[in-house]
Amino acid sequence: MPRENLNDLLVFFAVAQDRSFTRAAARLGVSQSALSHTIRGLEERMGVRLLSRTTRSMSPTDAGERLLQRVAPRLDEIERELAAVRDMGERPSGNIRITAIDYVLDTVVWPRLAPVLSRYPDVRVEFNMDYRLVDIAADRFDIGVRFGDQVDKDMVAVRLTPDVQQTIVAAPDYFKSHSLPTQVQDLARHNCIPMKLHGGGIYAWELLDGGRPVEVRIDGQVTFNGAFQMLNAALDGYGLAFLPEELTRLHIEAGRLVSVMAACCPKFPGLHAYYASQRHSSRALRLVIDALRMT
Secondary structure (H helix, E strand, O other), X not given: OXXXXXXXXXXXXXXXXHOOHHHHHHHHOOOHHHHHHHHHHHHHXXXXXXXXXXXXXXXXXXXXXXXXXXXXXXXXXXXXXXXXXXXXXXXXXXXXXXXXXXXXXXXXXXXXXXXXXXXXXXXXXXEEEOOOOOOOOOOOOOEEEEEHHHOOOOEEEEEOOOOEEEEEEEOHHHHHOOXXXXXXXXXXXXXXXXXXXXXXXXXXXXXEEOOEEEEEOOOOOOOEOOHHHHHHHHHXXXXXEEEXXXXXXXXXXXXXXXXXXXXXXXXXXXXXXXXXXXXOOOHHHHHHHHHXXXX
16 A cells, blocks of 8 residues: 555544544544545555445444454554654653543643643643543543543553542522432432433432442433533522532532532542553653642
8 A cells, every 4th residue: 555545544543443434523623525535535445345334323344344453553553653753852742632521621630731731832732521431542542531440450540639529519599499408318309410421321429328339310400411511500509419529619618509418428539540551651641641640
């Protein structure tokens, strides 16, 4: 294959890994029609169909799967070696992709990285806000940030925060027409603010009942898929929200929110930054990890 067609292979790998032209186009920053044109040209030059497309799904053919399994890892290895060579320069440089949930990016990741990145203009960072448990290797992220119990054992993990205290909160106005809940069973009589998960389900609140972990199914008038939106709804009096204390503390101290059922609220394992153990540890990656690390 001519060398200039390596970029077409990278496009194919993105589409095959995402199983979606839409997601791959968004990740690569190009149009779906451009991706489709590139894939068709690659298939014509190779003389074999690489993707099986229907109106509802897309998946690699046997030939496409062979490319994905045999060639993609080798290109990743070349990319790591090129990064190692670049790393021998005087200044850290390179692209780092990070995935984390929204409030963690705002309250932990960005405040720690911003001062460092201003000193290293050749280090470029792409931030992705996502609540699903991302496979960072498959989705080509360099770093993921999640709670400690959500990190796979084969990853290198670096602690960013102490354990995270959860809270159940609502606005004072909400309690003008609702009694204060004191135990898990009381939640069934309250308007709660659910979080919708990536797969479409509703997150069950992970609480303590007499010190015993329980998952509580809750319901409410408004549902969100982000912590900040849930916080705003609670502040506006739409019910009880289950949120990290870091998001609610200042509002509780100012009297804008009331904390209830403290004995039922657990601590979640602290936030960790994690990355693949086999990944080349470039200076840019080490720079970012050291900036995020809990001191």
